[in-house]
Amino acid sequence: MTATTVRAVLFDTFGTVVDWRSGIASAFDTVAARHSSRLDSVHLADAWRRRYAPSMQRITSGDRPYTDLDTLHRENLTSVLAEFELPFETSEADVYDLVHAWHELAPWPDSVPGLHALKAQYTIGPLSNGHTALLLEMAKSAGLPWDLIIGSDLTQAYKPDPAAYLRPAAILGLAPAEVMLVAAHNDDLRAARDSGLATAFVARPLEHGSDQSIDLEAESDWDVVADDIVHLAELLHPRLAR
Amino acid sequence: MTATTVRAVLFDTFGTVVDWRSGIASAFDTVAARHSSRLDSVHLADAWRRRYAPSMQRITSGDRPYTDLDTLHRENLTSVLAEFELPFETSEADVYDLVHAWHELAPWPDSVPGLHALKAQYTIGPLSNGHTALLLEMAKSAGLPWDLIIGSDLTQAYKPDPAAYLRPAAILGLAPAEVMLVAAHNDDLRAARDSGLATAFVARPLEHGSDQSIDLEAESDWDVVADDIVHLAELLHPRLAR
Incomplete structure (x- = not known):
């Protein structure tokens, strides 16, 4: 010291x-259950988190003005959902709940x-x-x-x-x-x-x-x-x- | 509602x-005791506090950039000490302790x-x-x-x-x-x-x-x-x- x-x-x-990993996986499970479906929720949580650092890097480098995590999480979730073919259509409420899961x-x-x-x-x-x-x-x-x-x-x-x-x-x-x-x-x-x-x-x-x-x-x-x-x-x- | x-x-x-009033009066008492003296400490606390709103008003009106309360309190204390003739010379430690009293x-x-x-x-x-x-x-x-x-x-x-x-x-x-x-x-x-x-x-x-x-x-x-x-x-x- x-x-x-x-x-x-x-x-x-x-x-x-x-x-964060258990909490976000659990949020994906909740969304899946709402659609009477199942997801590889831990895999999705990891994929979402992988986009975290690169999205902030654009702000730190000055390429983008400060933007808060809710916005970055939502953008990154959109890419995750585009990459992984989910067995159901996500609603705005699903997206909101997933982004909000990082708060709780x-x-x-x-x-x-x-x-x-x-x-x-x-x-x-x-x-x-x-x-x-x-x-x-x-x-x-x-x-x-x-x-x-x-x-x-x-x-x-x-x-x-x-x-x-x-x-x-x-x-x-x-x-x-x-x-x-x-x-x-x-x-x-x-x-x-x-x-x-x-x-x-x-x-x-x-x-x-x-x-x-x-x-x-x-x-x-x-x-x-x-x-x-x-x-x-x-x-x-x-x-x-x- | x-x-x-x-x-x-x-x-x-x-x-x-x-x-604030008891706390600041008590801080004046402590400073006075350090100099084996006494003060009308409540009167001094009130005089100091009276300068509070006008000193911030200059900032709110845009005449002065944002300046924190420690600085405003110190400036206002200087005017109070100039106005009231104290029976002893205040030291820098006295001024520091008085300004700091607003924190505690x-x-x-x-x-x-x-x-x-x-x-x-x-x-x-x-x-x-x-x-x-x-x-x-x-x-x-x-x-x-x-x-x-x-x-x-x-x-x-x-x-x-x-x-x-x-x-x-x-x-x-x-x-x-x-x-x-x-x-x-x-x-x-x-x-x-x-x-x-x-x-x-x-x-x-x-x-x-x-x-x-x-x-x-x-x-x-x-x-x-x-x-x-x-x-x-x-x-x-x-x-x-x-």
């Missing part, structure tokens, strides 16, 4: 705090207790590509006890753009080194460290399912490496160890 | 949620329980002239369980500028009528209603001390009129009445 005292612990959300993803079992433990000592919030309204709805439905929510609409930047890491620190009135990013993704932590933030890796070996091959472990000497968010809270204030 | 369902209940903070004001006794009750059913947050970092520190020290904090630095607007009311609604993804402002100040509610927000008056008859003469009661047919924030929570979901 750096000598600077961390005052805010901010979290990547999709994958790190909430389980369930937390990993350790997320809520871990965040409560951290909140006693640190400012906690998301540092996510989600916009504020999406992250608020996620927090209310999942019970995430954030102190505040600074969405990508407020920073007008998507990770790994340095502004996505530096603007939240500035809004908090903190130096970058006083802010820690917690993520299950080594590339996110690399970009955060490049911007001067402290870093914590939390393993999420089931984010991509049981045959996950990436981000199974820390790929650098991140300031903290934890098994989950409860463990992270223990490492950050060891006096509260279980 | 309007037919539209309120989804977010946002609060004026200084005076409505926290007791105590809540009225009903604020925290009332906010917890409201949070179960609504999105809650401040709609204050404070900037995000100030409001965050206030929330952490006073235990205010906001869902999110959208400070004036994020809206770049001070009340009663319509943008100060409309931008938080837009960030929340809500129509103005889906947002309720709660305030102990009739003029704040007038401006909120002019922008289409729902309104709730909460009486704070001791905000300005025991001889307060303004804002003792609702001066219009606000959507809700409550004795305090616990009462407001009861009125907004009557099934939880005590």
Whole structure:
């Protein structure tokens, strides 16, 4: 850990705090059931998620003005539906529900207790590509006890753009080194460290399912490496160890 | 109440949620004690607060770019100290502590329980002239369980500028009528209603001390009129009445 005292612990959300894959697969299942049909819902969830980073990259590179995730998710869903031949015609309500499913993803079992433990000592919030309204709805439905929510609409930047890491620190009135990013993704932590933030890796070996091959472990000497968010809270204030 | 369902209940903070006058008077007392002296601290707190609205008015009128409350408070304190002859020389630490005292004001006794009750059913947050970092520190020290904090630095607007009311609604993804402002100040509610927000008056008859003469009661047919924030929570979901 750096000598600077961390005052805010901010979290990547999709994958790190909430389980997007199960939640989105379940949303596809719900839509299929509505049409008395079945889908390879996990496959569709993965295909949808694969379009996530490239769609933001066009914004980070300056080819496109800031556009929020609801819009990107809807566009990407349109391509997924065009690519995969579904056994039924999707309605506008289906599309709405699928896009909206990203607002109501369930937390990993350790997320809520871990965040409560951290909140006693640190400012906690998301540092996510989600916009504020999406992250608020996620927090209310999942019970995430954030102190505040600074969405990508407020920073007008998507990770790994340095502004996505530096603007939240500035809004908090903190130096970058006083802010820690917690993520299950080594590339996110690399970009955060490049911007001067402290870093914590939390393993999420089931984010991509049981045959996950990436981000199974820390790929650098991140300031903290934890098994989950409860463990992270223990490492950050060891006096509260279980 | 309007037919539209309120989804977010946002609060004026200084005076409505926290007791600025006692807190600032106490900060002057602390500074005086440091110099083995005494001050008419309530008088100084009132003199400082009187400069609050005019200093923001210059920004709302466009005469000055957005400048946060820490800076305005510091400038206004300099005028107060120039006007009142203090029996000692104030240090930079004194000035810092006084400006910082606005970050750590105590809540009225009903604020925290009332906010917890409201949070179960609504999105809650401040709609204050404070900037995000100030409001965050206030929330952490006073235990205010906001869902999110959208400070004036994020809206770049001070009340009663319509943008100060409309931008938080837009960030929340809500129509103005889906947002309720709660305030102990009739003029704040007038401006909120002019922008289409729902309104709730909460009486704070001791905000300005025991001889307060303004804002003792609702001066219009606000959507809700409550004795305090616990009462407001009861009125907004009557099934939880005590």
